[in-house]
Amino acid sequence: xxxxxxxxxxxxxxxxxxxxxxxxxxxxxxxxxxxxxxxxxxxxxxxxxxxxxxxxxxxxxxxxxxxxxxxxxxxxxxxxxxxxxxxxxxxxxxxxxxxxxxxxxxxxxxxxxxxxxxxxxxxxxxxxxxxxxxxxxxxxxxxxxxxxxxxxxxxxxxxxxxxxxxxxxxxxxxxxxxxxxxxxxxxxxxxxxxxxxxxxxxxxxxxxxxxxxxxxxxxxxxxxxxxxxxxxxxxxxxxxxxxxxxxxxxxxxxxxxxxxxxxxxxxxxxxxxxxxxxxxxxxxxxxxxxxxxxxxx
Numbered sequence: 001x002x003x004x005x006x007x008x009x010x011x012x013x014x015x016x017x018x019x020x021x022x023x024x025x026x027x028x029x030x031x032x033x034x035x036x037x038x039x040x041x042x043x044x045x046x047x048x049x050x051x052x053x054x055x056x057x058x059x060x061x062x063x064x065x066x067x068x069x070x071x072x073x074x075x076x077x078x079x080x081x082x083x084x085x086x087x088x089x090x091x092x093x094x095x096x097x098x099x100x101x102x103x104x105x106x107x108x109x110x111x112x113x114x115x116x117x118x119x120x121x122x123x124x125x126x127x128x129x130x131x132x133x134x135x136x137x138x139x140x141x142x143x144x145x146x147x148x149x150x151x152x153x154x155x156x157x158x159x160x161x162x163x164x165x166x167x168x169x170x171x172x173x174x175x176x177x178x179x180x181x182x183x184x185x186x187x188x189x190x191x192x193x194x195x196x197x198x199x200x201x202x203x204x205x206x207x208x209x210x211x212x213x214x215x216x217x218x219x220x221x222x223x224x225x226x227x228x229x230x231x232x233x234x235x236x237x238x239x240x241x242x243x244x245x246x247x248x249x250x251x252x253x254x255x256x257x258x259x260x261x262x263x264x265x266x267x268x269x270x271x272x273x274x275x276x277x278x279x280x281x282x283x284x285x286x287x288x289x290x291x292x293x294x295x296x297x
Contacts, residue, residue: 017164021045021157026055028128028153032116033057035145038130040110042067045118045126045157051076060133063107069127074101079115080124085147087114089135109133114143116150120158128153184249190216190297191245195259198242216297236295240274243267245296248287 025043033041042064044053053067069076075097079086088094091105091113105113110131118126128150130142190213197209236244239262246256253267260267271283278293280286290296 017160018047020160022054024153024156024160025126025128028149029055029057031152032128032130032146032149035149036114036130036142038114038132038142038146040108040131040133041129042131043118043126043128044069046080046124051080051124051127059108061108064104067101067104069101071124073098074105075113076115076117076127076129079117080127083117083119083122083124085114085116085143085150087143088112105131111135114146116143116146118150118154118157120154120161125154125157186216187245187248187297191242191249194238194242194245198260234277234293234295236274236277236290237270240270240277241290241295243270244274244283244287244290247271247283248291248296 022045025045029041029043032038032043039058041057042053042059043055044051044067046052049070051069053064053069056064069080071077072081075086075088075091075094077100078097086097088097089112091111092102108131111134112132114130116128116130117124118128128146130146193209193213193216197206197213200206200209239260242260243256243262246259251259253264253271256262257264257267262270271286274290275281275283275286278286278289280289287296
């Protein structure tokens with residue numbers, strides 16, 4: 001087991017996920033422009049309750065940069081609330097929407113605009129826009145392909161969400177799904193295997209038993225849990241692990257000695273050495289620290 005291994009930073013993983021999602025939005029805006037023939041297309045996903053525009057295609061200016069759309073506000077905000085596309089052939093005079101974002105839309109010179117919500121599991125995850133300079137007769141000819149592109153994006157986002165959930169479940173510590181009784185049985189089995197391996201002379205069999213021990217230890221999932229700091233380099237001897245594993249089951253020094261074929265004083269010496277390495281003042285604290293650092297299941 002590599003004690004220096006540190007789990008990936010969750011913040012970096014979230015940043016990577018956002019970057020992947022934004023690439024999908026960029027692809028969708030280009031596809032919307034291709035299918036609808038709108039010269040301008042832009043879009044973004046909801047982050048912290050606001051749809052932040054991150055992808056732009058065919059713009060003549062930087063006027064749309066920084067556009068963030070809130071629910072119910074503007075054409076896109078209304079589309080996200082109503083969960084259906086909204087459109088206008090004359091944005092400047094449109095009365096059915098608020099004009100919170102005129103500085104962005106009119107700044108780019110857009111007169112015709114369509115907004116198609118990206119709906120995942122009945123919730124608007126974002127919005128895609130198609131626009132043109134001047135007035136167009138939009139109708140269903142442009143609306144249908146815009147909605148299809150938004151639907152395709154929604155399906156891809158849903159697939160990614162499902163994949164991320166499955167990955168998170170696969171990486172979740174197994175110990176979380178074990179009952180207290182099952183955890184104790186796992187630890188007893190681990191300790192018993194270590195005791196058995198000491199009585200076997202065949203090196204090949206002992207190595208196979210050691211592999212089973214490592215797999216049992218890995219079932220706890222502790223070594224894979226997110227860490228805020230690197231694990232100290234602590235190396236316990238095989239005998240120190242043996243006595244700690246049995247101490248973790250609540251056995252006395254005398255019982256441990258009888259099971260491992262050691263004198264009680266020798267057991268005490270191994271425990272003291274392990275406690276010193278783990279910077280623990282008691283045997284119970286040493287066991288807890290060893291489990292925290294993935295040295296015991």
